[in-house]
Amino acid sequence: MTPSQYFDAVIPTVDMTIRSELYHTNEFNFAVAVILSAQATDKKVNEVTPALFRVAPTSQKMLDLGIDGLKEHIKVISFFNNKAKNIIALAEKLKSENMTDTFPEKYHSRDALMKLPGIGQKTANVVCNVLWGAPNIGVDTHVFRNAHRYGWVDYSDNTPEKVEAKLLKKIPQKYHSIVNHVMVLHGRYVCKALRPNCENCAAAKICKFRNKI
Numbered sequence: 001m002t003p004s005q006y007f008d009a010v011i012p013t014v015d016m017t018i019r020s021e022l023y024h025t026n027e028f029n030f031a032v033a034v035i036l037s038a039q040a041t042d043k044k045v046n047e048v049t050p051a052l053f054r055v056a057p058t059s060q061k062m063l064d065l066g067i068d069g070l071k072e073h074i075k076v077i078s079f080f081n082n083k084a085k086n087i088i089a090l091a092e093k094l095k096s097e098n099m100t101d102t103f104p105e106k107y108h109s110r111d112a113l114m115k116l117p118g119i120g121q122k123t124a125n126v127v128c129n130v131l132w133g134a135p136n137i138g139v140d141t142h143v144f145r146n147a148h149r150y151g152w153v154d155y156s157d158n159t160p161e162k163v164e165a166k167l168l169k170k171i172p173q174k175y176h177s178i179v180n181h182v183m184v185l186h187g188r189y190v191c192k193a194l195r196p197n198c199e200n201c202a203a204a205k206i207c208k209f210r211n212k213i
């Protein structure tokens with residue numbers, strides 16, 4: 001199954017009107033939600049963010065809430081101590097540049113975002129891709145697993161960075177901005193880690209792994 005065959009089959013089955021299932025109300029708190037989602041499910045993050053963003057939707061309000069208040073909101077999320085430190089550092093940096101709820105244009109690239117506290121490559125990719133349609137491929141657990149499953153990358157591609165580099169070469173450019181969205185939703189609900197739902201998969205006719213996992 002080539003990447004083009006896969007995307008042409010699966011795209012029509014994915015809701016392209018939402019670009020992320022992470023709850024957010026502005027650019028700043030989308031970045032916060034992505035930081036919280038590292039090694040945590042979107043579902044878990046969405047359990048805490050509506051209440052958090054009601055009291056702290058912007059960088060200034062996040063600073064007003066403070067690190068202890070933030071920890072109280074996110075204490076059910078893995079690595080919450082570290083994530084709280086990163087989020088407060090990010091809020092401080094952005095507040096110092098008079099940014100409250102949107103990123104100035106100078107940050108609208110992966111490399112620029114990665115200079116901000118708490119934002120690594122995966123977070124930067126997802127933020128750029130979802131907020132500004134940039135052709136970055138955020139490699140989360142679903143993208144990583146299924147890129148290997150479909151044979152688009154090999155065993156030596158053992159980090160998200162290597163998988164992203166390989167996918168950028170293998171997948172035609174016209175799909176780059178939607179790779180993460182399509183592979184995450186298809187991987188989360190259909191081509192799951194255990195017992196993929198091959199009977200209801202749009203790619204079943206072209207997938208050699210159908211009913212073999």
Ligand code: SF4
Nearest residue numbers: 191196198201204207
């Ligand atoms: S047919 Fe099954 S293994 Fe192949 S992509 Fe679909 S869900 Fe995944």
